[in-house]
Amino acid sequence: MVSAPTAIRSLDAHDAAAYQALRLQGLRECPEAFASSSEEEEPLPLVAVAERLRPRAEAIVLGGFAARPDGEALVGIVGLGRETMRKLAHKGWIWGVYVAPEARRDGLAGRLLQHALGHAATAWGLRQVNLGVNTRNAAAQALYRKLGFESYGLERGFLLLNGELHDEHQMVKVLA
Numbered sequence: 001m002v003s004a005p006t007a008i009r010s011l012d013a014h015d016a017a018a019y020q021a022l023r024l025q026g027l028r029e030c031p032e033a034f035a036s037s038s039e040e041e042e043p044l045p046l047v048a049v050a051e052r053l054r055p056r057a058e059a060i061v062l063g064g065f066a067a068r069p070d071g072e073a074l075v076g077i078v079g080l081g082r083e084t085m086r087k088l089a090h091k092g093w094i095w096g097v098y099v100a101p102e103a104r105r106d107g108l109a110g111r112l113l114q115h116a117l118g119h120a121a122t123a124w125g126l127r128q129v130n131l132g133v134n135t136r137n138a139a140a141q142a143l144y145r146k147l148g149f150e151s152y153g154l155e156r157g158f159l160l161l162n163g164e165l166h167d168e169h170q171m172v173k174v175l176a
């Protein structure tokens with residue numbers, strides 16, 4: 001565990017290298033936790049990663065930074081997207097939740113998600129935020145339940161990884 005993160009902020013193009021390193025670490029460490037894969041994202045040039053991080057009206061990526069002797073280090077990430085079709089535009093979704101092992105159990109994922117939910121409610125005026133979580137991922141399910149997400153569905157065979165099917169809980173948080 002590291003000391004409490006010094007900052008949570010929306011990432012931008014300048015964070016592309018640090019984001020890509022942490023994202024790939026997550027995809028390699030726990031491939032069953034993400035729909036994407038390190039094989040698909042490793043070849044992405046930094047300009048493409050920078051473009052992904054460009055804050056926009058329908059997408060942001062938040063980062064949590066820990067103080068280190070040589071400066072701040074990105075140790076946690078959470079993506080937030082919003083639907084763009086008129087009749088779906090009251091909804092958003094959380095993706096790409098990852099905290100580096102040395103920064104876990106220190107409240108960082110909870111803080112990042114609270115920031116994301118605050119942005120969804122206040123900046124975007126959303127009514128609900130959805131996410132999916134592997135049914136075997138007890139830690140992430142506990143995290144989301146603690147923040148008020150409720151399970152509303154189960155997709156069997158959501159992921160096929162190394163010949164094995166993984167199911168996914170679909171969860172929703174209704175915003176006040």
Ligand SMILES: CC(C)(COP(=O)(O)OP(=O)(O)OC[C@H]1O[C@@H](n2cnc3c(N)ncnc32)[C@H](O)[C@@H]1OP(=O)(O)O)[C@@H](O)C(=O)NCCC(=O)NCCS
Nearest residue numbers: 033097098099104105106107108109110133139140142143
């Ligand atoms: C799941 C993950 C994001 C949690 O990050 P974190 O910063 O350690 O989480 P927090 O410290 O904010 O924990 C908040 C709550 O989540 C739950 N939680 C987190 N880690 C847990 C664990 N290992 N076991 C059980 N509950 C856990 C607890 O309810 C915790 O509250 P508490 O500390 O009061 O008990 C992190 O373990 C991770 O990156 N895992 C690998 C990637 C992953 O699974 N991503 C989610 C994809 S859907």
